[in-house]
Amino acid sequence: MRTVRNTVDTGRTVVCTIHQPSIDIFESFDELFLLTRGGEEIYVGPIGHHSSQLIEYFEGIKGVGKIKEGYNPATWALEVTTRAQEDALGVRFAQVYKNSNLYKRNKDLIDELNKVPPHAKDIHFSTKYSQSYLTQFQACLWKLNKSYWRNVPYNTVRLCFAAAVGLMYGAIFWSLGKRKETRQDIFNSVGAMATVIGFLGSQSAATVRPVAIAERTVFYRETVAGMYSALPYAFSQVVIEIPYVVAQACIYSLIVYGMIGYEWTASRFLYYTFFTFITILYYIYTGIMLISVSPNQETAAILNGIIYSAFNVFSGFTIPAPRMPSYLRWFTYVNPGWWGLYGLTISQYGDVETKLDTGETVLEFMKSYYGYEYDHLWLVSVVLVSFTLLIVFIYAFSVKTLNFQKR
Numbered sequence: 001m002r003t004v005r006n007t008v009d010t011g012r013t014v015v016c017t018i019h020q021p022s023i024d025i026f027e028s029f030d031e032l033f034l035l036t037r038g039g040e041e042i043y044v045g046p047i048g049h050h051s052s053q054l055i056e057y058f059e060g061i062k063g064v065g066k067i068k069e070g071y072n073p074a075t076w077a078l079e080v081t082t083r084a085q086e087d088a089l090g091v092r093f094a095q096v097y098k099n100s101n102l103y104k105r106n107k108d109l110i111d112e113l114n115k116v117p118p119h120a121k122d123i124h125f126s127t128k129y130s131q132s133y134l135t136q137f138q139a140c141l142w143k144l145n146k147s148y149w150r151n152v153p154y155n156t157v158r159l160c161f162a163a164a165v166g167l168m169y170g171a172i173f174w175s176l177g178k179r180k181e182t183r184q185d186i187f188n189s190v191g192a193m194a195t196v197i198g199f200l201g202s203q204s205a206a207t208v209r210p211v212a213i214a215e216r217t218v219f220y221r222e223t224v225a226g227m228y229s230a231l232p233y234a235f236s237q238v239v240i241e242i243p244y245v246v247a248q249a250c251i252y253s254l255i256v257y258g259m260i261g262y263e264w265t266a267s268r269f270l271y272y273t274f275f276t277f278i279t280i281l282y283y284i285y286t287g288i289m290l291i292s293v294s295p296n297q298e299t300a301a302i303l304n305g306i307i308y309s310a311f312n313v314f315s316g317f318t319i320p321a322p323r324m325p326s327y328l329r330w331f332t333y334v335n336p337g338w339w340g341l342y343g344l345t346i347s348q349y350g351d352v353e354t355k356l357d358t359g360e361t362v363l364e365f366m367k368s369y370y371g372y373e374y375d376h377l378w379l380v381s382v383v384l385v386s387f388t389l390l391i392v393f394i395y396a397f398s399v400k401t402l403n404f405q406k407r
Contacts, residue, residue, distance in 0.1 A: 001024075001025050001028055002028075004016070004028075005028050008030070016029070018074075020074070020075070021074050022072070023072050023073065023074075026047070026051070026072070026073060026074040027047065027050060027051055027073075029047055030046060030047065031044075031045060031046050031047060032044070032045065032046075032047050032054060032077075034077065034081070036081060036083075036093060036094055037083060040094035041094060041097055041098075042081055042093040042094050042096075042097050043057060043058075043077070043093075043097060043102075044097075044102070044103075044106055045057070045102050045106070047073075051073035051074075054073060054077060055067055055073055055076075057100075057102065058077060058080055058081070061089075061091065061093070061096055062089070062091070063088075063089040063090075063091070064080050064089070065080070081093050128226070128229075129226065129228065129229060131228075133229065133231065133232055136228040136229055136232035136233075137232035137235055137236055139228065139232075140228055140232050140233045140236035140237075141236040141239060141240060143236075144215070144236050144237060144240045145240060147215070148240055148244070151211065154207065154208075154211055155244060157207060158204060158207055158244065158248055159244075159247060159248060159251060161200075161203060161204075161207075162200065162247075162248040162249075162251045162252040163251050163252070163255060165196065165199065165200050165252060165256075166251065166252040166253075166254075166255030166256040166259075167255055167259075169192060169195075169196050169256055169260075170255055170256045170258075170259025170260055171259065172192075173188070173189070173192045173259075173260050174259060174260070174261075175259075175260070175261040176188055176189050176192060176260050176261065177189060177260045177261040177262035177263070177348065178261040180349075180352060180354045180356070180362055181354075181356065181357060182356060182357045183356055183357070183358060183365065183369075186349065186356070186362065186365060186366075189260075189345075189348075189349070190317055190341070190345050190370070191317055192260070193341060193344045193345060194312075194315050194316075194317035194341050196256070197276070197279045197280075197337075197340055197341065197344065198308070198311065198312045198315065198337070200248075200252065200276075200279075200280060201279055201280050201282075201283030201284075201308075201311075202283060202304075202308045204245075204248070204280050204283055204284050204287075205283045205284055205286055205287030205304060205308070206287065206301075206304065208241075208284050208287045208288060209287050209288075209290070209291055209297055209300055209301070209304070210297065212237070212287070212288045212291040212292075213291050213296075213297050213300075215237065216291065216292070219233055219399070220403070220405045230396075230399045230400040231396055231399075231400060233399065234392075234395060234396040234399040234400070235392075235396065237288065237395075238285065238288075238392050238395070238396075241281070241284055241285070241288075242281070245277060245280050245281045245284060246277060248277075248280055249273055249276045249277035249280060250273060252276060253269070253272055253273040253276050257269060257272060262348055263348070268347060268348060271343070271347035271348075271377070272344065272347055272348065274343075274381070275340060275343035275344045275347060275384070276344070278340070278343075278381075278384045278385065278388060279336075279340040279344075279384075281388055282336050282340075282384070282387055282388045282391055283308075285388060285391045285392055285395065286304075286307065286391055287300075287304065288395055289391050289392075289394050289395040289398065290303045290304055290307070292395050292398035292399050292402065293394075293398045293402060294404075295404040296404075310331075310335065310337075311335060311336065311337030312337060314328075314331050314332050314335045314337065314338060315335070315337040315338050315340070315341045316332060316337075316338045316341050316342065316370060316371075317341060320369055320370045320371060321338065321370070321371045322368075322369070322370070322371045336384065336387040336388075339380055339383050339384050339387065340384060342370075342372055342380050343377070343380040343381065343384060345366065345370065345372055346366065346372045346373070346374055346376070346377055346380065347377060349362050349363075349366050350363060350366055350372060350373070350374030350377065351363060351374045
């Protein structure tokens with residue numbers, strides 16, 4: 001309340017509803033607006049030093065007893081104005097107030113303040129918010145950065161999980177990347193990539209859901225208060241995930257790349273890390289997006305299972321796109337899981353001229369069996385970034401238009 005008092009002393013007006021205040025808190029206010037049951041005014045005016053003006057007003061009403069020394073004036077004012085007291089005294093405090101000089105002074109003040117000066121213009125604000133979208137975004141990003149940095153369990157789990165998955169799959173598929181003699185070697189390697197990105201991505205998305213729904217609760221409260229708009233919040237939520245996903249992708253790639261034995265060239269390693277990063281990123285963004293379109297976490301989990309099953313089934317490993325029925329083949333092209341596996345696989349095997357036991361090269365096998373072409377590597381990168389941006393757009397649009405707050 002000292003903070004409120006200091007705010008008032010700067011020239012601002014603060015309106016508070018108080019219940020059973022102490023004497024010190026009550027007397028820190030300048031004026032009192034006291035209502036009786038039914039919402040009728042019974043006192044609107046200054047409290048006065050040590051509540052002197054309030055006490056003087058009510059003690060001036062015939063039949064109202066004097067306040068005891070040291071008694072809380074707020075409690076006393078409530079006690080002497082009850083309906084039982086009105087019946088006992090035979091008065092109605094609302095009518096007493098309307099017949100008082102205090103009421104007449106208040107009406108005169110209202111009439112004076114309502115007079116529009118010549119050449120006056122209506123108050124107009126060009127925007128709903130006092131700050132620009134950029135400033136709102138910076139504030140939201142600063143807040144989410146603090147929130148994420150302090151959320152040690154979430155960050156520890158995601159980073160340790162990336163390291164654990166890298167070690168586990170690196171041990172299971174030890175030196176698999178060096179074996180390129182048979183089709184089965186290629187099948188095993190592609191299967192390892194498909195399993196890892198599906199497992200790592202879906203678990204990352206499941207981990208982010210509780211964090212996203214907790215942040216949504218805070219978002220509802222703060223936007224209702226007019227602190228910021230929905231879009232700066234949504235984009236800050238999107239941006240804050242990027243450095244943590246970069247850390248996940250780097251930890252996993254550094255561990256698994258060497259253990260599986262892929263070719264150590266800068267371009268191949270960077271491509272592998274990039275496609276791992278973008279895959280985890282769109283999985284996480286999909287998890288956040290599902291929270292934004294769901295009333296609760298349970299609904300999001302159900303949608304999560306449906307979407308990620310489609311991602312995995314049509315990723316191109318279980319059934320390669322050229323071998324799918326023609327009426328289903330189109331679904332692979334609108335499935336980011338297919339493009340993610342495409343990028344990971346083609347970056348490692350798309351230009352390999354090593355001959356398999358069947359007589360064809362790895363490059364030819366990748367093209368004939370999976371439909372992957374190394375020349376399309378740039379296209380795969382663009383499509384994956386586009387899918388990620390599309391998910392971000394759906395998330396931002398949902399945050400702006402949907403509200404599942406129950407009160």
